[in-house]
Amino acid sequence: xxxxPTLEDVARAAGVSTAxxxxxxxxxxxxxxxxxxxxxxxxxxxGYAPHFGGRALASNRTGTVGxxxxxxxxxxxxxxxxxxxxxxxxxxxxxxxxTSDYDAAKEAHQIQTLLGRGVDGLVLIGEARDPAVYELLxxxxxxFVLVWTWRADSPWPCVGFDNFAAARDLAxxxxxxxxxxxxMVAGVxxxxxxxxxxxxxxxAAMEARGLALAPSAVVECDYRIEPxxxxxxxxxxxxxxxxVLICGNDVLAAGACRAVRAAxxxxxxxxxxTGFDNIEIAELxxxxxxxxxxPHRRMGRMAxxxxxxxxxxxxxxACGAERPASLRLETEFLxxxxxxxxx
Amino acid sequence: xxxxPTLEDVARAAGVSTAxxxxxxxxxxxxxxxxxxxxxxxxxxxGYAPHFGGRALASNRTGTVGxxxxxxxxxxxxxxxxxxxxxxxxxxxxxxxxTSDYDAAKEAHQIQTLLGRGVDGLVLIGEARDPAVYELLxxxxxxFVLVWTWRADSPWPCVGFDNFAAARDLAxxxxxxxxxxxxMVAGVxxxxxxxxxxxxxxxAAMEARGLALAPSAVVECDYRIEPxxxxxxxxxxxxxxxxVLICGNDVLAAGACRAVRAAxxxxxxxxxxTGFDNIEIAELxxxxxxxxxxPHRRMGRMAxxxxxxxxxxxxxxACGAERPASLRLETEFLxxxxxxxxx
DNA sequence: ATGATAAATGTAAGCGCTTGCAAACAGCAT
DNA sequence: ATGCTGTTTGCAAGCGCTTACATTTATCAT
Numbered sequence: 001x002x003x004x005p006t007l008e009d010v011a012r013a014a015g016v017s018t019a020x021x022x023x024x025x026x027x028x029x030x031x032x033x034x035x036x037x038x039x040x041x042x043x044x045x046x047g048y049a050p051h052f053g054g055r056a057l058a059s060n061r062t063g064t065v066g067x068x069x070x071x072x073x074x075x076x077x078x079x080x081x082x083x084x085x086x087x088x089x090x091x092x093x094x095x096x097x098x099t100s101d102y103d104a105a106k107e108a109h110q111i112q113t114l115l116g117r118g119v120d121g122l123v124l125i126g127e128a129r130d131p132a133v134y135e136l137l138x139x140x141x142x143x144f145v146l147v148w149t150w151r152a153d154s155p156w157p158c159v160g161f162d163n164f165a166a167a168r169d170l171a172x173x174x175x176x177x178x179x180x181x182x183x184m185v186a187g188v189x190x191x192x193x194x195x196x197x198x199x200x201x202x203x204a205a206m207e208a209r210g211l212a213l214a215p216s217a218v219v220e221c222d223y224r225i226e227p228x229x230x231x232x233x234x235x236x237x238x239x240x241x242x243x244v245l246i247c248g249n250d251v252l253a254a255g256a257c258r259a260v261r262a263a264x265x266x267x268x269x270x271x272x273x274t275g276f277d278n279i280e281i282a283e284l285x286x287x288x289x290x291x292x293x294x295p296h297r298r299m300g301r302m303a304x305x306x307x308x309x310x311x312x313x314x315x316x317x318a319c320g321a322e323r324p325a326s327l328r329l330e331t332e333f334l335x336x337x338x339x340x341x342x343x
Numbered sequence: 344x345x346x347x348p349t350l351e352d353v354a355r356a357a358g359v360s361t362a363x364x365x366x367x368x369x370x371x372x373x374x375x376x377x378x379x380x381x382x383x384x385x386x387x388x389x390g391y392a393p394h395f396g397g398r399a400l401a402s403n404r405t406g407t408v409g410x411x412x413x414x415x416x417x418x419x420x421x422x423x424x425x426x427x428x429x430x431x432x433x434x435x436x437x438x439x440x441x442t443s444d445y446d447a448a449k450e451a452h453q454i455q456t457l458l459g460r461g462v463d464g465l466v467l468i469g470e471a472r473d474p475a476v477y478e479l480l481x482x483x484x485x486x487f488v489l490v491w492t493w494r495a496d497s498p499w500p501c502v503g504f505d506n507f508a509a510a511r512d513l514a515x516x517x518x519x520x521x522x523x524x525x526x527m528v529a530g531v532x533x534x535x536x537x538x539x540x541x542x543x544x545x546x547a548a549m550e551a552r553g554l555a556l557a558p559s560a561v562v563e564c565d566y567r568i569e570p571x572x573x574x575x576x577x578x579x580x581x582x583x584x585x586x587v588l589i590c591g592n593d594v595l596a597a598g599a600c601r602a603v604r605a606a607x608x609x610x611x612x613x614x615x616x617t618g619f620d621n622i623e624i625a626e627l628x629x630x631x632x633x634x635x636x637x638p639h640r641r642m643g644r645m646a647x648x649x650x651x652x653x654x655x656x657x658x659x660x661a662c663g664a665e666r667p668a669s670l671r672l673e674t675e676f677l678x679x680x681x682x683x684x685x686x
Numbered sequence: 687a688t689g690a691t692a693a694a695t696g697t698a699a700g701c702g703c704t705t706g707c708a709a710a711c712a713g714c715a716t
Numbered sequence: 717a718t719g720c721t722g723t724t725t726g727c728a729a730g731c732g733c734t735t736a737c738a739t740t741t742a743t744c745a746t
Binding site for chain 2: 693697700
């Protein structure tokens with residue numbers, strides 16, 4: 001079987017030079033209509049598709065942006081990415097996804113790999129990472145955007161929400177319902193500014209009302225069901241028992257609900273439970289889970305736009321020198337059945 | 344800022360030729376230890392990373408395999424991909440993920456794009472697609488593997504399970520519990536052999552016992568909660584009412600459960616519900632969802648291995664001419680609370 | 687020591703594409 | 717016709733890397 005057709009094959013078939021074929025492919029309006037049609041016919045005839053490597057080498061662009069997320073298994077990232085991809089696809093850009101498993105070293109390695117593959121831009125989750133990584137990013141002069149996080153004075157462009165404020169807001173709603181004995185099933189804070197900010201948010205809300213969140217009332221665990229159950233079980237054993245379990249995300253909250261029941265208690269009559277993210281299961285649980293809605297899809301879409309604006313200096317409005325604006329998205333507390341008044 | 348270092352920069356710094364540097368990077372054992380160290384030092388010093396495009400162009404390999412899945416939002420694909428990626432990463436291969444949104448035309452387009460990017464291999468979901476796509480695949484001589492599907496006489500290498508048999512098996516369990524009035528909330532069968540096989544499986548089980556699955560007792564809908572609720576609502580309005588809703592996957596089943604309750608009925612006392620996939624929510628629902636466990640992670644891992652074996656002819660045992668074996672994975676019916684005896 | 691053999695390294699020819707520059711051409715006022 | 721401008725096209729030089737082949741250097745039995 002003959003091998004893949006090249007630009008030259010097409011050029012020969014159409015009776016033009018390779019330069020013209022290249023122009024037909026990349027900048028059709030620079031070619032006379034008649035010539036263009038002849039070339040397009042040859043392209044179709046031969047089934048020509050440009051060779052990615054050749055193009056990348058010659059133009060030093062790849063039409064690719066990379067994203068490093070902690071895991072694909074969490075629906076929130078999947079949803080955000082899906083939206084991002086839709087937006088990028090529309091601009092003819094491909095999304096390259098890598099996972100870090102919530103591990104900073106793995107993340108750094110994945111970033112390296114993506115840079116090696118010549119991504120034109122990068123999407124990263126959260127802000128906490130080794131300064132060396134940021135240096136690397138700057139050295140490669142690759143535009144990047146941080147998502148799932150937002151902070152007023154962050155030195156980097158972010159498209160996300162204020163985890164601290166959202167958690168504080170949620171804790172206030174909890175406090176409003178009379179809860180005083182509060183415990184937290186938190187995510188692992190190591191290398192994770194979001195998990196850490198959520199704890200700080202809850203603590204701030206409590207301190208504003210003269211309460212303290214004891215270190216023993218906070219357990220960190222992986223964002224999975226079983227660890228969530230385990231952590232909640234431990235917290236429920238405290239005397240006096242907490243009246244509410246504030247959880248780092250919905251998955252942990254689902255685990256916490258199970259633990260409450262396993263302890264022979266009811267949600268929310270005996271113990272209230274709250275989540276964070278508003279993934280699909282939040283509404284499916286019985287009782288439905290009180291949580292914080294995060295606009296994942298919108299976040300993905302806006303992150304994509306932010307990056308696209310900086311990718312193509314021509315299309316990107318001004319000369320690209322201006323700092324692209326960070327974007328703060330609003331979250332919304334959803335009061336649902338799993339949060340009741342303090343017993 | 345100086346631009347990215349090239350092979351030549353490293354060669355100059357280490358006082359060797361570019362060929363030697365290339366060997367250090369790709370086949371270290373072909374280089375004398377002393378020389379290798381000198382080169383490695385230069386690499387580290389300059390922060391050299393090979394240019395992907397250059398490498399792809401010269402070697403005609405990319406160290407990349409592509410996967411086209413219907414959507415990232417369904418946890419089953421996410422989980423399978425995650426496992427696949429782990430396996431590929433270990434072999435130094437990168438996974439490129441694209442989504443088709445359950446649309447055959449989009450899928451074909453994504454395949455084209457991936458081929459254009461020079462993927463060395465391809466993972467595709469299911470078997471149903473235009474023959475032209477298979478022709479394209481053969482013309483590019485790119486090895487591919489089909490997952491989430493398995494059929495004894497498929498002409499293509501598959502790593503998956505027998506959707507027909509699994510659904511028939513499930514239906515038999517349902518029939519064993521005395522159900523006779525059976526309705527199905529199925530996935531959309533257009534371009535989707537898995538959804539179609541599951542319906543056929545249920546129908547076969549019924550016919551084996553002299554029952555018929557009326558066309559009106561089957562509703563196809565998108566694999567999302569709301570359409571599932573809607574479809575179930577319609578089916579529950581039938582007179583006489585079905586005693587069980589067999590659903591195309593767990594998401595639809597979750598919707599069906601809600602619809603049953605919304606109709607003022609109980610699961611499973613009034614209407615039983617079954618799912619398919621055994622995603623996380625299956626166990627979290629109240630009552631827990633009877634479903635078919637699919638070894639998604641294992642499937643991803645085995646698919647990766649299958650592809651890897653054909654990627655590198657050197658490592659792949661024989662001369663690569665032999666047809667790589669398809670692999671059939673076992674599924675398991677999980678009896679859980681949502682399936683009760685017929686009322 | 688000496689040649690035969692094997693290992694290490696260098697030379698240089700591309701891989702397929704983009705793009706600055708120059709040549710060819712078309713359109714148009716003079 | 718003539719020169720002018722602006723558009724369309726071709727020429728050819730790389731982009732950074734791999735690899736067949738040639739050359740140099742090390743190894744070793746004799």
